[in-house]
Amino acid sequence: MCIFCKIVDGEIPSYKVYEDSDVLAFLDISQVTKGHTLVIPKKHYENFIDVEPETLQKVMAVAQDLAKDYMDKLSCTGMNILSNVNEVAGQSVFHFHVHLIPRYAENDDVVIEFKQSPEQDLPALQQLLKKD
Numbered sequence: 044m045c046i047f048c049k050i051v052d053g054e055i056p057s058y059k060v061y062e063d064s065d066v067l068a069f070l071d072i073s074q075v076t077k078g079h080t081l082v083i084p085k086k087h088y089e090n091f092i093d094v095e096p097e098t099l100q101k102v103m104a105v106a107q108d109l110a111k112d113y114m115d116k117l118s119c120t121g122m123n124i125l126s127n128v129n130e131v132a133g134q135s136v137f138h139f140h141v142h143l144i145p146r147y148a149e150n151d152d153v154v155i156e157f158k159q160s161p162e163q164d165l166p167a168l169q170q171l172l173k174k175d
Contacts, residue, residue, distance in 0.1 A: 045139035051085045063097065066105045071142070075153055078117045078145040088139040090128045093158045106141045115146050123155065140172035 049055040051067055060080060061068035071079040082105050088094040094102070110122050123144040127134035144153060 045087065045136065047081075047083050047136055047140065048087050049078055051083070057128065061109060063105075065101050068105060068109055068143075072163075076145050076147060076151055078113050078119070078143070079141040080109060080113075082109065082141040082143065084139060087108060089137050090139050091126045092128055094139045102139070102141060106143060110143055112144065112163045117145050119145035119147050 046055065050057045050069065057069040059068075059069045059071065061082075065085055066082065067085055068080055071081050072092040073079070082102055084094060084098045084102050085097065088098070091099070101173075106124060110124060113119060114122065123146060124141060125144070126139065126141045146153065
């Protein structure tokens with residue numbers, strides 16, 4: 044059983060900030076910034092890609108509500124909202140979860156950096172990826 048399932052089942056303690064019949068939100072024990080929270084479905088799904096659309100909507104609605112609330116209660120000036128899919132993207136617990144990472148200043152300890160990849164053939168990429 045995964046660590047988040049154990050938290051859901053009460054086998055491992057957590058600092059819950061929200062709970063309903065489908066969704067649980069709790070403080071990450073490794074606080075990247077003050078208020079770093081994980082929002083998870085109570086049912087196990089490996090990652091964002093695997094979660095059912097209805098459950099995804101519930102998790103994201105809770106994440107949005109908490110993020111709005113945190114902006115006021117924590118006086119943060121920004122928020123990173125992210126979910127990693129698979130180890131190469133940084134996923135370390137294989138139970139779908141959304142990180143809420145309050146941001147307070149540009150020089151806090153969070154580093155998310157986007158670098159431009161080599162030039163891409165955008166028309167060809169569009170054709171490959173376009174939904175019909």
